[in-house]
Amino acid sequence: MIPSPTDTEALANRINLHTRDAHNKVDTRLSIKMAFVMRHDFIYIDILKNFFLIFYTIESNINSILNCDESDNEQLFRTREILNQFYVNEFRRTDKTAQDLHFFQIDTDKLLQEKLDGSLPPRLNEFIQYIEYNVQKDPLTILAYCHVLYLALFAGGKIFKSTFMRNMGFLNNYKTELSQRELILNVTNFFYFSDHPQEELKLKLKYKENYELATRNGLTEPEKLMIIDTSRDIFRYVYNIFEEIGQSNREKLLSFRNFRIISFLLDEWKYDTDNSKSKSLKFMFGIIKYTLLIIFFFLLWTTIKSLYSLTK
């Protein structure tokens, strides 16, 4: 029994409904930036690093919940019972993301050390602290991540992946014996839940069905409201994290004295939703176009004039 999208009682649908505006905001922002982002390996790597640490934090908490027993706190044990009904190992993302990062020779142990030292970028650090604190305070909040972050990979994640596939020219910089297809598979494990699309779909449907069965009667209304609130926060944190990635890479790009700056600025202008910017870009291009036209006619006129005087 997969909840129909119109089933307003289903917790997953309620989360989707209450985060619709936040989703639209993050979706619009990311869709605009995506085509550009995907052309640069270091931005893709940064996204993977962030999500490696986010999923590591979530999955470490899931592990402690799954490993608890009846002698532990009652709420923890209840959460374990609910998680056991739908969470499957195929969903785990930590190792998958680590595989992608290892391809790019990123030391994931070093990332985990940075997490322990608290020396991560501020927005990422904030989100990780928020997850830890909230799950400690109320283990049931883990159910918000189980819906929002894992299912995001099936919808937006697919769009993200296909944009990435179309824009991964940067992979040509990596000298390897692998075919293009193998190369792509080696850096996109994060997005794959199974080697077969049919299997992947089945996994997703089963997950959604079991999530619904486990949460419909297994939670009180205040608990459901708390999970919806956490889901809203997740969108806010994820939005901020993408902004932070954008900002830090903007600085990285601007510190390069090469064509990346030009391509970056052009893309920024091209995709920026800010009206005033696009207007001034059009204005700038307008001036360049008319200047070139004037130069062209001036040259044409002087050539015709000199040809005419030669024939005289």
Ligand code: HEM
């Ligand atoms: C480029 C950015 C994104 C795009 C284009 C995108 C697109 C989509 C689409 C097309 C759907 C399916 C809607 C439907 O079936 O009615 C969806 C669902 C969803 N997305 Fe996104 N999304 C993006 C980013 C995100 C992010 C960053 C998150 C999480 C923070 C997220 C979380 C979700 C969730 C939880 C669902 C509902 C899944 C379900 O109930 O099966 N999305 N998204």
